[in-house]
Amino acid sequence: MSSARRLDWVSGPAMSLRGEVVVPGDKSVSHRSMMLSAIADGTSHIRGFLEGEDTRATAAVLAQLGVSIESPSAGERIVRGVGLHGLRGSDKPLDCGNAGTGMRLLTGLLAGQSFDSTLIGDESLSKRPMRRVTDPLANMGAHVDSQNGLPPLHVHGGRKLRGIRYELPVASAQIKSALLLAGLYAEGSTEVIEPHPTRDYTERMLAAFGWPIEFSPGYAKLEGGHTLRATDVVVPADFSSAAFFLVAASIVPGSVLRLPAVGLNPRRTGLLEALRLMGADIRIENRTESGGEVIGDLVVRHAPLHGIELPEALVPDMIDEFPALFIAAAVAKGRTVVRGAAELRVKESDRIATMAAGMRALGVNLDETPDGAIIDGGTIVPGTVDSHGDHRIAMSFAVAGVVGKGEVTIRDCANVATSFPGFLELANSCGFTLR
Numbered sequence: 001m002s003s004a005r006r007l008d009w010v011s012g013p014a015m016s017l018r019g020e021v022v023v024p025g026d027k028s029v030s031h032r033s034m035m036l037s038a039i040a041d042g043t044s045h046i047r048g049f050l051e052g053e054d055t056r057a058t059a060a061v062l063a064q065l066g067v068s069i070e071s072p073s074a075g076e077r078i079v080r081g082v083g084l085h086g087l088r089g090s091d092k093p094l095d096c097g098n099a100g101t102g103m104r105l106l107t108g109l110l111a112g113q114s115f116d117s118t119l120i121g122d123e124s125l126s127k128r129p130m131r132r133v134t135d136p137l138a139n140m141g142a143h144v145d146s147q148n149g150l151p152p153l154h155v156h157g158g159r160k161l162r163g164i165r166y167e168l169p170v171a172s173a174q175i176k177s178a179l180l181l182a183g184l185y186a187e188g189s190t191e192v193i194e195p196h197p198t199r200d201y202t203e204r205m206l207a208a209f210g211w212p213i214e215f216s217p218g219y220a221k222l223e224g225g226h227t228l229r230a231t232d233v234v235v236p237a238d239f240s241s242a243a244f245f246l247v248a249a250s251i252v253p254g255s256v257l258r259l260p261a262v263g264l265n266p267r268r269t270g271l272l273e274a275l276r277l278m279g280a281d282i283r284i285e286n287r288t289e290s291g292g293e294v295i296g297d298l299v300v301r302h303a304p305l306h307g308i309e310l311p312e313a314l315v316p317d318m319i320d321e322f323p324a325l326f327i328a329a330a331v332a333k334g335r336t337v338v339r340g341a342a343e344l345r346v347k348e349s350d351r352i353a354t355m356a357a358g359m360r361a362l363g364v365n366l367d368e369t370p371d372g373a374i375i376d377g378g379t380i381v382p383g384t385v386d387s388h389g390d391h392r393i394a395m396s397f398a399v400a401g402v403v404g405k406g407e408v409t410i411r412d413c414a415n416v417a418t419s420f421p422g423f424l425e426l427a428n429s430c431g432f433t434l435r
Ligand SMILES: O=C(O)C1=C[C@@H](OP(=O)(O)O)[C@@H](O)[C@H](O)C1
Pocket: 027, 028, 029, 101, 171, 172, 173, 174, 175, 177, 199, 319, 320, 343
């Protein structure tokens, strides 16, 4: 990573957090809306598109493959779909940046093309496991070369794909989605069965774009040989971005925050349940439906939190929210036990190890376990932590700073722009003291 990317933050104690916090568009939905619009017939209009580095990287890859994408204003994209077989190969590598979602889903999408592609990523993405998608794609007849299971990935074109029935070894929406996207190009049916239901945005969006698909929690099945019809997409606000404010307002006395129109897909809101089990006061107001997704305003008030044994069934529904939950646990009364979350070790950083190291530096008592942590609530003291370039870790320690006894210095925060551009300004607008 270049030195320009090495940005440090200092987060200081806050009096109380108040106001309305409008968080940016959902990252998962933004990636998928771009991919499906690109291979649809006709022009799709996306609103609320996340202007983050991850989702812009996906848009740039599709533009490199010949898709015309206009951006009339921030968060708005007009995508002229080229049809299922209209993408054109590129001689240059396709750069997915920091995005696991981008790389894994695009691998599925590119496996069925007539041309070869090379997918690359940044230092962090280059360490993330890809066999979880390349192995089942190989069963479908695809040919993807990796570097011992890691990126860069070379996806060979001109392969005839056939549908498979695949039981996922881990609960992962990225694996499921990669197979479904390859399945669009396959002969016969592609069927995926999950060990625990994961976010179903790919399934819902395929249906919205007119592709026949059968799905229920933990199951999806589609057949190749149809077409996608351009559709307008409204991207809801990202629950995973709202999560930092839910935790921060819960733990800073005197706080009340309103987070309008947040996506409340049940496969995303595990943190809401977890915080409520800990005693949090979070209400949903103005619940409504938009683009086939439930959205609502989240109103969070300070409440004394206590430790819990986190029900393992919640883990996939809050897979990106553990860094934030760990901070809540660090100041809750008593002990919090997290198990069954080994997937955290293969995210943008090893999120168990990175959080454990940082929390210890801030005086928190915790034991790291292979698939989770045992955290004793107490007081956060001033100190310096390293986010290891992991956006969710950086934002979680910014939350630790507002509730701590002094300043928390956070190293390497530039990657916050991958999922939450403008976090610092938004956080300060409701009472953080972050610089
Ligand atoms: O499908 C998606 O959009 C995502 C799925 C999850 O990853 P896994 O599929 O690896 O669990 C999640 O961590 C990631 O931030 C986004």
